[in-house]
Structure formats: structure tokens, C-alpha cells
Amino acid sequence: MKKDDCIFCKIAAGEIPSNTIYEDSEFRVILDLGPASTGHALILPKNHYDDVCTLDRDLAAKVLPLAARIGEAMKKSLGCTGFNLVQNNGRSAGQTVFHFHVHVIPRYEDGPDMVSWTPGKPTAEEMAQTAEKIRSALV
Ligand code: 5GP
Ligand code: ZN
16 A cells, blocks of 8 residues: 655655665665765665654564565675664654655664664663553553
């Protein structure tokens, strides 16, 4: 299913040109227009899902193996020594295009630094309360 005004639906369908590095009947993998590092790629399902919460489960099971293949190809071809998988859900999490996608971001020995945070120091009680809140909301 496609969504009418969705740019990633159009790119995934080939209606808008992209630098495609992989394509099959369910996915297109393209280079990000504003890369965090050389080779930064986006895995796009051809059907529209807003985010991971609405993603089809059978399709979801194929995403990580595909990401691993892309990352391995990056290591062989680009000289990166690692890669990050980043997947944003919701505006507060940094999602700007509301068509599910996974970023595959090559990491090189000389940087750039990315995906870091300052570790918090919650008490044991706060940790237990937080865990219980999430546990009780699981469906
Ligand atoms: P998000 O912030 O939603 O996780 O990631 C959206 C990503 O899509 C950004 O990294 C942005 O650079 C990329 N992007 C936005 N529009 C286009 C486009 O038209 N073509 C390509 N190739 N990438 C895009
Ligand atoms: Zn879409």
C-alpha cells in the first residue's frame, strides 16, 4: 500500500530517482541525501508504514538480515570498519520522514562521532519503577 503524498513511497517505487544500492520486490535501499558519513544508506520498504509500530511483522523479520548484508558490503567496498543501524520513531525521536526506514551508517576509524549520550545515574528504585511501568504496558 502506498501513501499519496509520501516522498519515500515515490522513491521506493522508482517514481523519483535515487542512488539505489539494492532492490527487490519488497525493499529499496538508497543513499541518504544528507549523509552522516560516506555511504549512509536508507532501507525503505516499498509499501508504506508510518513507523516500526505499524510495520508488517513478516517484513520486519527481513529488515535486520538485509541491514547486515548492506553493512557487510559497506565494510568490503568503502573501507569502513563498522556501521550503526539507526531507526527513528516519532518527531521527538528525530523522525522527519514518516515512512518507516532504517539508517545504515558506515563508521570509519577517523570518525565522525555519532550516536552518543551522557549516561544517567538513576537509583535502583527509579530503575525498578521504570521497568515496572513499561512491563505493565506491554501488550
Ligand atoms: P529520519 O530523520 O526520518 O530518521 O530520516 C530521514 C532521512 O531521510 C534524513 O537522513 C534525510 O537526509 C533523508 N532524506 C530526506 N529526504 C530525502 C530524499 O528525498 N532523498 C533521499 N535520498 N534522502 C532523503
Ligand atoms: Zn510512504
